Amino acid sequence: MGRKRVFSGIRPTGPIHLGNYLGAIKSWIQLQDRYECIYAIVDYHGMTTPYHPAEMRANVRELLIDYLAAGVDPERSILMVQSAVPEHTELAWILGTVTPIAWLERVPTFKEKAEQHPDYVHLGLLSYGVLMAADIVLYKAEVVPVGEDQLPHLELTREIVRRFHHLFGVRIFPEPQALVPQDTARIMSLTDPEKKMSKTLGPRSLIALSDPPEAIREKIMKAVTDTGPSGERMSPGVANLFQLLKIFGTEEEYRSLRAEYDAGTLRYVNLKRTLADAIIRSLEPFRRRRAELENDPAYLERVLRDGIRRARAIARETMAEVKEACGLLRDEPGLGEAGVAAAAGSKAAGEQAPEAVERR
Ligand code: ATP
Ligand code: MG
Numbered sequence: 001m002g003r004k005r006v007f008s009g010i011r012p013t014g015p016i017h018l019g020n021y022l023g024a025i026k027s028w029i030q031l032q033d034r035y036e037c038i039y040a041i042v043d044y045h046g047m048t049t050p051y052h053p054a055e056m057r058a059n060v061r062e063l064l065i066d067y068l069a070a071g072v073d074p075e076r077s078i079l080m081v082q083s084a085v086p087e088h089t090e091l092a093w094i095l096g097t098v099t100p101i102a103w104l105e106r107v108p109t110f111k112e113k114a115e116q117h118p119d120y121v122h123l124g125l126l127s128y129g130v131l132m133a134a135d136i137v138l139y140k141a142e143v144v145p146v147g148e149d150q151l152p153h154l155e156l157t158r159e160i161v162r163r164f165h166h167l168f169g170v171r172i173f174p175e176p177q178a179l180v181p182q183d184t185a186r187i188m189s190l191t192d193p194e195k196k197m198s199k200t201l202g203p204r205s206l207i208a209l210s211d212p213p214e215a216i217r218e219k220i221m222k223a224v225t226d227t228g229p230s231g232e233r234m235s236p237g238v239a240n241l242f243q244l245l246k247i248f249g250t251e252e253e254y255r256s257l258r259a260e261y262d263a264g265t266l267r268y269v270n271l272k273r274t275l276a277d278a279i280i281r282s283l284e285p286f287r288r289r290r291a292e293l294e295n296d297p298a299y300l301e302r303v304l305r306d307g308i309r310r311a312r313a314i315a316r317e318t319m320a321e322v323k324e325a326c327g328l329l330r331d332e333p334g335l336g337e338a339g340v341a342a343a344a345g346s347k348a349a350g351e352q353a354p355e356a357v358e359r360r
Helices: 018-031 053-070 087-096 101-105 108-116 128-137 148-168 213-221 236-248 251-263 268-294 297-326 337-344 352-359
Strands: 005-010 036-041 078-081 143-145 177-179
Touching: 005 018, 005 128, 018 036, 018 053, 018 143, 036 053, 036 297, 053 078, 053 268, 053 297, 078 297, 087 128, 087 297, 101 128, 101 148, 108 128, 108 148, 128 148, 143 148, 148 177, 213 268, 236 251, 236 268, 251 268
Parallel strands: 005 036, 005 143, 036 078, 143 177
Antiparallel strands: none
């Protein structure tokens, strides 16, 4: 029995930020020892919100560099690009035929994105959750390390799996579980701290792992707070900064600034200066590794080729089972004569064919 599988992905919609790292990638790295992990650059998902085709390939490359620089290890994990493994969309189509539209209309990210881009509400956006379900179950993944915003998608995935099994009378897929970090499942935007930090909310609202030190300092200094400690509940902007300080600062920095806040004497400029220094310090090794990888296109290509090949081998196996269960033609080399003949009910295809038709 092989190791259990993990699947997760990020949209190539811009450089990864602290939310992506703390919500997802940090867990990805920890899981690499115990699981067979597949980490995807989900470019088809990237197409569901407005984007520039001319930037897509560069974004995919940058995201690959981000993964590697953050510590995803291609020797242990599979790094791949969604559109390079056509089984993702093939399976999404099939799962789409068992997914009631009402399930998709109530997914919160659908509603949010539809509000954000009212001129860009299309079938692909509605069926985002079906494609995501396909991404996960194609590899029979059991664990999906993600931020909190993805929980409804995981619930939907489990519902789709149950319905597929029920309708076709099979048990092919595990019901995947989300793995959400305890304290960092939802990092908030710096400019609008009621919303989560997101790549598509613009560069000022986030700290990218690849941001140069001056940019990090400037953005933290401009982060939205409030007019000062008021003795009431901490405002979301300040809470977000303290949360980041807890992760990136020293224990002493956190403890003393928090004590000042509680005493009502904290000047936010001091909190921000300390936090900016701490983040800059912590991201230094990432920036160094990133610069090395930028200069090694041959290595990047090797990593992707290898990852796509390994992913595809798993994907093909699952699709053979799925097609069998659904009564579709088998995926034999060049659509093997036996498969086609079987579908046509021809006897010329040999003894196997008619029996195969009946079994379906
Ligand atoms: P986009 O705006 O393009 O949707 P995003 O920042 O939301 O970008 P995704 O590619 O949608 O990033 O998500 C990648 C992973 O990062 C997911 O597992 C998601 O849950 C996680 N994630 C995204 N934003 C945050 C956040 N603010 N806090 C914690 N986790 C996050
Ligand atoms: Mg998102």
